[in-house]
Amino acid sequence: MQQPQKILVIRFSSMGDIIYTTPVVRCLKEQLPGTEVHFLTKPAFRYIYEGNPYVDKLLLLKDTLDATIREIREEQYDCLVDLHSNLRTAIIKLKTGLKSYTYNKQTIKKWLSLKLRRQLLPPVHLVDRYLKAVAPLGIKNDNKPIDYFIKKAYNxxxxxxxxxxxxxxxxxxxxxxxxxxxxxxxxxxxxxxxxxxxxxxxxxxxxxxxxxxxxxxxxxxxxxxxxxxxxxxxxxxxxxxxxxxxxxxxxxxxxxxxxxxxxxxxxxxxxxxxxxxxxxxxxxxxxxxxxxxxxxxxxxxxxxxxxxxxxxxxxxxxxxxxxxxx
The missing domain is CATH 3.40.50.2000 (Glycogen Phosphorylase B;)
Known part of the structure; x- marks a missing residue:
């Protein structure tokens, strides 16, 4: 498999879900030397990736999905990593035609677990579930914590x-x-x-x-x-x-x-x-x-x-x- 030169990772919300994408981004950047890694999220959550050295460019969801799709096309990515897996990301993948790697939400099992109050999903951490999406790229868990980079020195x-x-x-x-x-x-x-x-x-x-x-x-x-x-x-x-x-x-x-x-x-x-x-x-x-x-x-x-x-x-x-x- 040829190594992609430019990857877009997507997770729109929420704070906790986005912070758990940081090991994926770090592993992509460190394990695919020379590859550009970009991240797309909502403007409200930009602070999670601002100052993150493993992201080459931070993209923010625009007022319309069509405007966001235009920006994605202009960037000419080799592939897309969908860690949100919802209707909007499905439309993005369809309209850009990019090769994609998608996180399996296991929505039905989660719903049944909640309704039946039985643990039907193995207790696998969200980080490891995310990492399964990029495993076809040869990415492995580096077993390090999540990343957050404080923006300045406070007193x-x-x-x-x-x-x-x-x-x-x-x-x-x-x-x-x-x-x-x-x-x-x-x-x-x-x-x-x-x-x-x-x-x-x-x-x-x-x-x-x-x-x-x-x-x-x-x-x-x-x-x-x-x-x-x-x-x-x-x-x-x-x-x-x-x-x-x-x-x-x-x-x-x-x-x-x-x-x-x-x-x-x-x-x-x-x-x-x-x-x-x-x-x-x-x-x-x-x-x-x-x-x-x-x-x-x-x-x-x-x-x-x-x-x-x-x-x-x-x-x-x-x-x-x-x-x-x-």
């Missing part, structure tokens, strides 16, 4: 109170859906039991939650939700002694820095999507076994049964004991 003392200078635990309390987040009082209980200062991280959507937790839990907890940029939040994660987080993009990005991670799961389960912590030395996956879990693949705005036991019944002690080791 830790400018971002945090002095009490956190001696070390802290980063607690990522944001997530896209309610059923992926612990209730505020549960977060307070965990923070109170931790033996180190805590920095709460998340976006504006959980800023009020963070304010409540910090007010109730006391001075050891600092609320950085909504007051730091994503890149600053990643920097704070990279400097933490350990990380606690829900099923959300920033928790997955933390894996790039090989931090001990306590990954907390409510209505979703990592095995279904293959997004358990990847290539890190120390991790804890916390979740309870109940008959109604998982109730969703991506999370819901409220508990369908009203009890929310999947989060409320999680053992706080296992999280605290894990973090206390670091």
């Amino acid at each position: 830790l003392n400018a971002l945090l109170p002095a009490v956190h200078a001696g070390g802290y635990i980063a607690f990522i309390i944001g997530a896209a859906h309610f059923t992926k987040r612990m209730p505020n009082d549960k977060i307070v209980a965990v923070c109170r039991r931790l033996n180190k200062p805590v920095v709460l991280l998340g976006g504006n959507d959980v800023k009020e939650n963070g304010t409540y937790v910090a007010d109730v839990a006391g001075d050891k907890v600092f609320n950085a939700c909504g007051s730091t940029s994503l890149d600053e939040s990643v920097f704070l994660v990279a400097k933490a002694d350990a990380v606690i987080g829900f099923d959300t993009g920033l928790t997955h990005i933390a894996e790039a820095f090989n931090k001990p991670i306590a990954s907390i799961w409510g209505s979703t389960i990592p095995e279904l999507l293959g997004v358990q912590p990847y290539k890190i030395d120390h991790s804890l996956v916390a979740g309870v076994t109940i008959s109604c879990r998982p109730c969703s693949k991506y999370g819901l705005p409220k508990c369908p049964l009203g009890h929310f036991k999947c989060m409320k019944d999680i053992d706080e002690k296992q999280i605290v004991d894990f973090c206390s080791q670091y």
